[in-house]
Amino acid sequence: MGHDSAITELLALLGAAIVAATVFSRLGLGPILGYLVAGAVVGPWGLGIVSDPGRIAQVGEFGVVFLLFLIGIELKPARLWVMRRLVFGLGTAQLLFTGAALALLAWFLLDVTPSAAVVIGCGLALSSTAFGLQVLALRNQLSSHWGRASFSVLLMQDLAVVPLLAVVPLLGGGPHLTWTDLGLGLGRTALIVGGVILGGRLILRHALRLIAGSRSTEIFTGFALLLVLGVGWLMETAGLSMAMGAFLAGLLLADSEYRHQVEIDIQPFRGLLLGLFFMGVGMEIDLDGLWRHELLIAGILAVVLPLKTLVLAILARFWGLAPGEALRTALLLAQAGEFAFVLFAYASRNGVLPPALGAPLVSAVALGMALTPFMVALGDLVAPRLRGWSVPVDPPFTPSDEGDKAPVVIAGFGRVGETVARILIHLGVPCLAIDLNPENVYRGRRDGFRVYYGDASRPEILRAVGARQARLLVVTLDNATAVERTLETARRHFPALPVHVRARDASTSARLVGLGAALAVPETLESSLRLGAEAAKAGEADPEALAELLRTLRRDNYKGLVRELDPTS
Missing domain, CATH: 1.20.1530.20 (Na+/H+ antiporter like fold)
Structure with a gap:
C-alpha cells in the first residue's frame, strides 16, 4: 500500500467514525451502531475507500x-x-x-x-x-x-x-x-x-x-x-x-x-x-x-x-x-x-x-x-x-464492597500524609491515599494502610478512588506545582468535594484558598504556633488564654496570624 493510500484510508476512517458516532449518539442510538455504519460505508462493500x-x-x-x-x-x-x-x-x-x-x-x-x-x-x-x-x-x-x-x-x-x-x-x-x-x-x-x-x-x-x-x-x-x-x-x-x-x-x-x-x-x-x-x-x-x-x-x-x-x-x-x-x-x-x-x-x-x-x-x-x-x-x-419475585444469586456490587472508596482521600503519602492517615484510622475514620512515589506506596501498604500508586492530578485517578463519593480530599504533596494541579483538578471535576491542602507559607496558603481550597495549612505558620505555644507554657501563661489565642489565630485560614507576621497583608 502506498503512503498516500494509507493516509487516505486513515483520514476516511477517522472522519467517518467521528461523524457517525456523533450523529448516532445524538440520536440516542449509541456510538457502537455509528461505528458499524461508518465501517460499512467506507469498506469494500460500500465506497471502497478501505480495501x-x-x-x-x-x-x-x-x-x-x-x-x-x-x-x-x-x-x-x-x-x-x-x-x-x-x-x-x-x-x-x-x-x-x-x-x-x-x-x-x-x-x-x-x-x-x-x-x-x-x-x-x-x-x-x-x-x-x-x-x-x-x-x-x-x-x-x-x-x-x-x-x-x-x-x-x-x-x-x-x-x-x-x-x-x-x-x-x-x-x-x-x-x-x-x-x-x-x-x-x-x-x-x-x-x-x-x-x-x-x-x-x-x-x-x-x-x-x-x-x-x-x-x-x-x-x-x-x-x-x-x-x-x-x-x-x-x-x-x-x-x-x-x-x-x-x-x-x-x-x-x-x-x-x-x-x-x-x-x-x-x-x-x-x-x-x-x-x-x-x-x-x-x-x-x-x-x-x-x-x-x-x-x-x-x-x-x-x-x-x-x-x-x-x-x-x-x-x-x-x-x-x-x-x-x-x-x-x-x-x-x-x-x-x-x-x-x-x-x-x-x-x-x-x-x-x-x-x-x-x-x-x-x-x-x-x-x-x-x-x-x-x-x-x-x-x-x-x-x-415486568414485575416478579426473585432471589438474587449474588448481592450487587456497591462502593463499600469494592474496597477502593473512603470518606477521606489523601493525595500524597509522605510524612504529612501518613500522619493524617494515622490520626484518621486511630479515630475510626476510613481513608485511603494515592501517591506517585512507589517507595511511599510500598511502605504504606507494608504498614497496613490503603495506599495506591497514581497521579492525583488526573481526574480519572480521583474518580477511580471514589472522589465523587468522598467527603474530603486532603492534599499533602510537598511539590507546590503538584498541589496546585491537584487542587484545580478537584475543583473542576468534583466541585462539591471540599479540599484541604498543605501550603509552604502564608502567601502560598492565600493563593491556594483563592484557587478554591476550603482550608490551606501553611507549614511555617503552624510550626510557629506550636513553638509559640510551648514557649508560652514554659513561661506559665494562662492555659485558657493560650487556647483562645490559638483558636483566634487559626480562624479563617490563619488570617489573624498572617496580619501579624506577613508584611504584605
Missing part, C-alpha cells in the same frame, strides 16, 4: 483485548469466586441449551451434516463480548444483577472458544489431530496458565514497583501495554485467545496498588481500538451478498435472535434474576459474536462448513451485532413493566 477490512479488524481486535484486561482489573479473584455459580452454572447452561437447539435447527433446516450443524449451533450460541461489555460499561451496569449475569455468560463463552476450536479438526475427520493430541494441548494450556499466574504473583508487583521508580509516565504506560499484550500473546500460543490472556493479566493486578494508574493508562487505547473493531465488523457486511442471500440471512436472524432471547431469559429466571433483569440479559446477548467469525472461518478451512454457507453466516452475525443497540433499547422499554 482490506481484515487488516482493520485485526488491529481492532486489540480493543477487545484491552477491554477484557480492564474488566479483569476491576474483578478481584474473590469476587470472581463469588460469581462462580453464574459463570459455570448459567454460562454453561446457556451454551448447552442454545447450542443444542440451534444445531438441531441447522441440521433440519439447512440440510447440513451433523458436524456442520454442531459448528453452526455453537458459533451462533456465542455472543459478542465486545458489544455486551461495551454496552454495560457505557450504561454503568456492570455492577447490576443483570450486568453481572451477562458478564458471567460472556466469560464462560470465551472460555469455551478454546475447546470448540480444538474439536473442529476432529469434526472434519482430519487425520492430523487425535484425541491424544487434544489432551496434550489442553495440558500444555493448563501449564502455561498456571505458570503465568504463579509468575505474576511472584514478580509482577516487584516489576511494577521498579518501573514506577523511574517516575516516568511514558515508561509506566509502555510497561502496562507490554504486560497486556505479552500475557495475551502467551495465552494465544497456549491455544487461548489474547482477550482471555489479557483478562488473566487484569485479574493478577486486581489486588495491586498499581491497578488504578494502569487502568487509566490503558483506557484511551481501549476506546480507540474498540472503535476500529466495530468499524471492522461493519466492513464485513457484504452489501451485495445481502441481496443475493436476503432470505437465508433474514431466516437465520429470525431464528437466532428470538431463540437465544427465549432460552436465556428462561435460564436467567431459573438462576434467580427478576423478570426485567432476565429480559435485559437475554436481549443484550441475543446476537452472535466476534468469535463466531473465527469459528466459522476455521471450520471452513477444515472442510466442516460448506463454503456456500460461510458468507451468509458472517453477514447474519454482523447484522445481528448491528441490531444489538435496538435490542437493548427494547429491553429498556419492556423491562420496567
